[in-house]
Amino acid sequence: MKNITPYRVIYGDTDQMGVAYYANYLRWFEIGRTEFMRQAGIPYDQAEREGIFFPVTEVQCRYRKPARYDNLLWIETTLESLSPVAVRFHYRIGLEGDRTALASGWTKHACLGPERRLTPLPEAYARLLGLDGH
Amino acid sequence: MKNITPYRVIYGDTDQMGVAYYANYLRWFEIGRTEFMRQAGIPYDQAEREGIFFPVTEVQCRYRKPARYDNLLWIETTLESLSPVAVRFHYRIGLEGDRTALASGWTKHACLGPERRLTPLPEAYARLLGLDGH
C-alpha cells in the first residue's frame, strides 16, 4: 500500500535562504502518514479515541534539492512493520510532474495503548495497514 | 506591573523576504505573557493544573519594522482587566538597545474553569496579577 498526497509550500514555510525550512519536512511527513492511515481505514484521530497512540521515536530526513515557495509537492508514504510494538513509515517528497525526490526519510513509531505503555499493534490495525507477520 | 523578556530570532522564524514571518510574533506574545504570569507568581502550567485556562479569544498585531535573523528582541508585556471573565495583555516588541517598538499588539483571553466554562478570574489571581476592581 502506498499513499500520495499533495502539499503546497506556503510563504511561512520558507526561510531567508529562499527555500523551505528543514523542520517543515517533518510536518509534511506527518501529513503523509495521516493520509496513509486514513486511506487504510484507520483515521488517526479514531485510533487515538480507541486508545492507540503512535508517538515518533526517531526520524531521519535527507534533503537533496530544496522545495520553494508555492511549489506543489507530492508526499509518498509507505509503511513497514519493525516488531509487534513498532512501525516505520517511509516518505519521499517531490515536485508535481517530476518523479525524482527532493527529500526522503522515515519515522519510527512506538505503539502505545490507553495507559501510554508499549502495546502490540492491534491485529485489526495490522491487517488494515497491510502489515504481514503480525 | 510589567514584564520584559528577551528573545533571539532564529533562522526558522524568517521567510524568503528576509524578515521574521508575521505569525511568529504571536509565539513571542505567548512568551511575553507566560513570563508575565511567572513574574506575578502564577506560572501558567500551575494555573492549568488548578483548572484555570486563558484561551485567546482575539489578537491584534501591528508590524512597523521587520525583525530579522539573529536580532535580540525584548518583549514587554502588561495586563489589564476587561471584565470579571476576560483580560487583555498588551505587548511591545523591539530591538535590544532601542526603546522603539518594531511591533505591538494585544491578546484578549477568556477565563475558563475546570469544565472549560467561563468563570470569574479567581481573586487570588487578580491580586497577584495586580488587577484592580475584582
Added chain:
Amino acid sequence: MKNITPYRVIYGDTDQMGVAYYANYLRWFEIGRTEFMRQAGIPYDQAEREGIFFPVTEVQCRYRKPARYDNLLWIETTLESLSPVAVRFHYRIGLEGDRTALASGWTKHACLGPERRLTPLPEAYARLLGLDGH
C-alpha cells in the same frame, strides 16, 4: 470576488489544550490570500518576481470556536482597497459543511515596489483583483 480554499488541520497545528494553536490561523490566512491572488490571475510568486511585495502591516483575528485535529476547514478570503498603497484582506474560517465561522479576521498590507518602498498598486493588479477606485 471571493476565494474559498480547504485546509486540513494537522497534529503539529494543535497544542496541549487539544485545539489549534492561535498563531496557526495566520498561516491559514496566508493560504487564503495566496489562493485569492492565484484565482485573480496574480500568483504571489509572480508578483514578487515583478518586484511587487505585500508585507503584512497589521493583523486581527477573532477566535470564536476552536479548530481541532483533522478538521477539514474552509478559508474564505475577500479583498478591499484601503488606499492607493494599501489593501486589506478579510478572512472567515469554518468547518466543512457548516457556514458558521470558527474564526475571522483581516490583514492589512502595504504595497512595496522593487526598492521596497511604498508604491501605488499597479493598475493591472487593481483590475485583476477587482478593486475599484484605482
Added chain:
Amino acid sequence: MKNITPYRVIYGDTDQMGVAYYANYLRWFEIGRTEFMRQAGIPYDQAEREGIFFPVTEVQCRYRKPARYDNLLWIETTLESLSPVAVRFHYRIGLEGDRTALASGWTKHACLGPERRLTPLPEAYARLLGLDGH
C-alpha cells in the same frame, strides 16, 4: 569545543498529546548550532554576509522521553568535520538539572560559497570551529 544553551518550551511547541511536537526539536538543534558558531567566533549571519552557507543536507533525531510545556531545556552542541566540504553537528537535549538526554541527534551540512556551490570550509572557519585535518 561544546556549547550549551537553554530553551524554554512554549505552549505553541506542544501538541494535543501534551508534549512538544517532534518537528520543534529541529528548531532547537538550530538554536544549538547558532550558539555554537557564535561561541566559536563565527556568528552565522556574519558567515552568510561573507558568502558562506551551511544548508542542512540530512538530519536524524531520536526521541527518548518527551519534553513538556514550560520545561527548561539545555541544548548541547558539538561539531565534527566529515570532509573538506561537509560538517556534522551533534545535539543532546535534556531537562535542566538532569544530565540524561530526552532526545539526541545530528545534522549534516554542506558548505556552500557565494554562488551556492560546494566549497571547502574556509581555513579560518575550520580553525575557529576547532576542526582538525583542514
